[in-house]
Amino acid sequence: MSTPFMFEKPVGMRDTLPSFYQTKNTVKQTMEKVIESWGYLPIQTPALEYYDTVGMASAILDRQLFKLLDQNGNTLVLRPDMTAPIARVAASSLKDQMFPLRLSYHSSLFRAQQREGGRPAEFEQVGVELVGDGTSSADGEVIALMVETLKESGLDDFQIAIGHIGYVNALLLDVVGSEERANVLRRYLYEKNYVGFKQHVKSLPLSSIDEKRLMDLLSLRGGREKLEDAKTLVSNGEASKALEDLEQLWEVLDGYGVSHHIKLDLNLVMHMSYYTGVVFEGYGSRLGVPLSSGGRYDELLQRFNRPAQATGFGIRLDLLVEALGQTEALPEQTCILFSKERRLEAIEKARQLRKEGKRVVLQDLQGVDNIDELSKAFADVQYYIGNKQGGKIDE
Numbered sequence: 499m500s501t502p503f504m505f506e507k508p509v510g511m512r513d514t515l516p517s518f519y520q521t522k523n524t525v526k527q528t529m530e531k532v533i534e535s536w537g538y539l540p541i542q543t544p545a546l547e548y549y550d551t552v553g554m555a556s557a558i559l560d561r562q563l564f565k566l567l568d569q570n571g572n573t574l575v576l577r578p579d580m581t582a583p584i585a586r587v588a589a590s591s592l593k594d595q596m597f598p599l600r601l602s603y604h605s606s607l608f609r610a611q612q613r614e615g616g617r618p619a620e621f622e623q624v625g626v627e628l629v630g631d632g633t634s635s636a637d638g639e640v641i642a643l644m645v646e647t648l649k650e651s652g653l654d655d656f657q658i659a660i661g662h663i664g665y666v667n668a669l670l671l672d673v674v675g676s677e678e679r680a681n682v683l684r685r686y687l688y689e690k691n692y693v694g695f696k697q698h699v700k701s702l703p704l705s706s707i708d709e710k711r712l713m714d715l716l717s718l719r720g721g722r723e724k725l726e727d728a729k730t731l732v733s734n735g736e737a738s739k740a741l742e743d744l745e746q747l748w749e750v751l752d753g754y755g756v757s758h759h760i761k762l763d764l765n766l767v768m769h770m771s772y773y774t775g776v777v778f779e780g781y782g783s784r785l786g787v788p789l790s791s792g793g794r795y796d797e798l799l800q801r802f803n804r805p806a807q808a809t810g811f812g813i814r815l816d817l818l819v820e821a822l823g824q825t826e827a828l829p830e831q832t833c834i835l836f837s838k839e840r841r842l843e844a845i846e847k848a849r850q851l852r853k854e855g856k857r858v859v860l861q862d863l864q865g866v867d868n869i870d871e872l873s874k875a876f877a878d879v880q881y882y883i884g885n886k887q888g889g890k891i892d893e
């Protein structure tokens with residue numbers, strides 16, 4: 499029976515077909531190898547978490563959460579990110595393990611989308627969390643690892659924009675005076691709506707100097723020298739600490755030899771509100787949206803009663819494959835076509851070829867409508883048909 503929804507999927511849900519799957523898998527394996535070689539241990543957590551704990555800790559917009567009820571009436575969420583679940587694990591099952599903890603993951607995440615044809619609502623992320631280390635070396639390590647992971651995956655044309663949420667907060671609060679007003683401005687920055695930001699700034703009752711300070715924030719994007727310009731806009735303790743963090747980070751990244759991929763972006767405001775320090779986004783040249791992001795979240799672990807400083811990143815697998823711009827050809831396969839009298843021989847042959855590492859389809863002739871069409875799909879076809887002994891027959 500056909501229904502109007504027979505071929506439809508819920509908003510934002512996508513199928514992954516063999517050729518995209520193949521490419522994604524190769525890329526994923528390459529990334530996992532790099533991450534493991536830096537000493538990060540992979541973990542898995544459930545797709546469903548409690549709304550009140552991990553759901554809230556993920557600190558994403560509420561309307562982006564998929565919510566459902568369990569049998570006892572508790573509200574559950576499909577995890578929108580892996581940072582909060584890992585914080586939960588670090589503070590519970592791994593609470594006796596010493597810090598720093600280096601954990602990695604490859605997981606599907608879920609973020610509800612409002613519109614058809616928009617972004618996917620389920621996607622995979624490969625990422626790491628470095629928990630219990632508040633140094634600039636830790637910030638630098640995860641950024642350098644992200645750079646190496648992207649590079650090894652085959653991406654060579656990419657840039658990492660680095661900012662500091664402490665700096666943005668300090669400047670906004672210093673100028674507009676209240677969290678509420680700062681929030682409105684942060685929202686424009688988060689949406690990268692700079693025109694909206696400027697218009698809003700003009701509508702505020704600010705002195706011309708303060709108005710200029712906010713406008714100048716938008717130009718704090720570029721090389722290391724922007725740190726000097728940043729100092730002139732706000733010089734309170736929080737801002738100075740943020741700029742110091744960035745100076746030190748830059749040095750670490752120089753040490754790793756990756757600073758040519760880096761640019762400063764002091765307008766950066768992220769989609770997750772748990773960030774407290776250095777934040778960053780990775781851009782491939784073909785994409786308008788960031789394919790990776792991360793940062794420091796020093797207050798998230800205390801929500802789970804094990805206070806710790808931490809940092810990490812996540813790379814979107816679907817966007818990375820898109821940025822690479824090529825899908826891999828499907829692997830070559832051999833087909834063994836048999837008739838039932840020679841089934842045993844065919845099974846034996848298939849077993850032998852598979853042992854040699856070949857991919858072998860074993861197909862009963864009676865199950866095929868069009869042998870010519872079928873043959874075209876294979877690199878090699880071997881026939882075990884009729885009473886004849888041996889492998890191939892001449893056509």
Ligand SMILES: N[C@@H](Cc1c[nH]c[nH+]1)C(=O)O
Binds near residue numbers: 625626627770791794
């Ligand atoms: N969980 C973040 C990425 C991240 C990992 N660690 C820190 N940040 C995200 O999904 O965007």
